[in-house]
Amino acid sequence: MRIIGYITPEGDRHLAAREGEHLIPLGPVAAFWADPAAGAARAEAALASTDAARIAAGSVALAHPVPDSARVLCLGLNYVAHAAEGRFDPPTHPVIFGRWTASLVPDGTPAPVPVDEAGLDWEGEIAAVVGAPIAAADADTARSAVFGYAAFNDLSARRAQKLTAQWTLGKNSDNSGPMGDLVTADEVGDLRDGLRVRTIVNGETMQDGNTRDMIFELGEVLALVSRTMTLHPGDIIVTGTPEGVGYVRTPPVLLGPGDTVTIEVERIGSVTTPIVAP
Numbered sequence: 345m346r347i348i349g350y351i352t353p354e355g356d357r358h359l360a361a362r363e364g365e366h367l368i369p370l371g372p373v374a375a376f377w378a379d380p381a382a383g384a385a386r387a388e389a390a391l392a393s394t395d396a397a398r399i400a401a402g403s404v405a406l407a408h409p410v411p412d413s414a415r416v417l418c419l420g421l422n423y424v425a426h427a428a429e430g431r432f433d434p435p436t437h438p439v440i441f442g443r444w445t446a447s448l449v450p451d452g453t454p455a456p457v458p459v460d461e462a463g464l465d466w467e468g469e470i471a472a473v474v475g476a477p478i479a480a481a482d483a484d485t486a487r488s489a490v491f492g493y494a495a496f497n498d499l500s501a502r503r504a505q506k507l508t509a510q511w512t513l514g515k516n517s518d519n520s521g522p523m524g525d526l527v528t529a530d531e532v533g534d535l536r537d538g539l540r541v542r543t544i545v546n547g548e549t550m551q552d553g554n555t556r557d558m559i560f561e562l563g564e565v566l567a568l569v570s571r572t573m574t575l576h577p578g579d580i581i582v583t584g585t586p587e588g589v590g591y592v593r594t595p596p597v598l599l600g601p602g603d604t605v606t607i608e609v610e611r612i613g614s615v616t617t618p619i620v621a622p
Contacts, residue, residue, distance in 0.1 A: 345387055346613075347492065347526040349373060349407035349450065357407050361387040362525055366398040377411045377578040380475040380491050384528065408448040409494075409526045410473060414578040416443035417569065418469075418498055418515065422584025423557045429592045438560045438568060441511045443582070447521040454620040455519040458501050463598025464520070464619060467498035467585035468543035468551045468607040470535065472562055473526055478575040486570055487563030493532045495524035495609045496582050497543075497617055502591045502598075524607070524615035532611050535562050540610040541586055546603055553586020560584075 346362040347370075359376045360367035368390045370376055376383040390396035420439035421427040427434050449455075457464055475491025498515065499522065505514025532539075535555040543551035562583055569575060590597040599605055599619045606616040 345384065345391065345528045345531065347387070347409050347528070349409040351405040351407055359383070359409055360399075361391055362401065363391060363398065365401050367401050367404070368396050368398055373409070373411050380577050384491075406450040406452070408445070408450055408523050410445065410448070410580060411578040412445055413576070414445050414580055415573075415575075416445060416448070416521070416580045416582065417441075418443055418582040419560065419565065419584040420511065422559050423553060423586045424559060425553075425557065425587035426585055426589070427559070429587045429589070434559055438565050440569070441515060443521055444516055447516050447519065448523055449519045449521060451522065451524055451615045452618075453519055453522060454618045455499055455517075455522065456620050456622050457600060458504065458517045459622045461501045461503050461517075461598075463590075463600045464517070465500040465502050465590045465598055466543050466545065466550060466605050466607075467500060467589060468541050468553075468609075469496045469498050469585050470494070470539065470541065470555065470583045470609055470612065471496035471523055472581045472583060474566075474575045474579040474581075475529075475577055477577070478566055478570040481567050481570045483561070483563035483567045486566035487534075489566070489575075490529050490562070491577070492526045492528040493609075493612050494526045495607045495612050495615045497522045497605065497607045497615060498582060498585060499599075499617070522607075522615045522617045524613050527612050535583070539612070542608045543588065544606045544608065545599065550590070550597075551586050551588035553588070555583070557586060558584060
């Protein structure tokens with residue numbers, strides 16, 4: 345099942361189940377994430393019903409699918425080859441930094457290059473969305489609490505990112521968190537089994553990795569985080585990027601106005617972002 349956000353005619357953000365070129369409305373975002381299991385059951389029933397209301401996906405503005413209260417925690421340097429290409433030693437603990445939900449946008453949303461940046465860098469990733477509270481959990485319990493996954497691009501403003509030891513500023517520029525449809529975990533399976541993650545810029549493959557190469561596995565990361573902060577439905581862990589980012593190339597390659605970048609993830613889908621001027 346695929347879940348996507350959309351904007352109602354009244355300007356509210358709701359969720360819908362995607363059925364081809366149509367959406368089946370599921371109600372307000374906050375109501376769905378108050379009980380994701382019940383929301384998923386309603387969605388399954390609606391998909392199976394010919395009587396459920398359907399709207400054309402192209403008739404509404406799309407939106408990201410998580411609640412405004414969601415915490416977005418991202419993993420840095422979580423693939424061995426990516427750490428090596430940046431001349432970092434593999435981390436001994438997960439490198440975790442934060443995004444705000446204000447940076448999250450749906451497929452097709454233009455991302456502007458910030459005024460002081462030479463361009464934006466791509467980072468093709470998988471976002472895992474929590475579907476049940478996780479507190480002081482073991483890895484198996486934490487992993488089983490994942491509701492679903494989405495293709496994600498951790499677009500990075502490298503100049504701002506490198507100003508200090510903290511990466512927050514460079515990871516929260518406007519529209520810099522493109523997120524595709526949320527695909528339920530039962531359709532995706534376990535990331536440890538290996539999913540291909542590709543980044544394509546203007547038709548050229550720039551990243552081509554596999555989740556088997558992750559340093560820290562998702563369940564372990566969720567369990568670690570849960571020993572400090574309780575994770576709630578709708579919270580996101582963005583799981584890191586494979587090798588092939590732009591800033592380490594000789595010469596560096598960055599995304600500028602007129603470029604288009606697509607993240608493709610096996611069994612999950614894609615998210616595409618056109619890059620525009622400030």
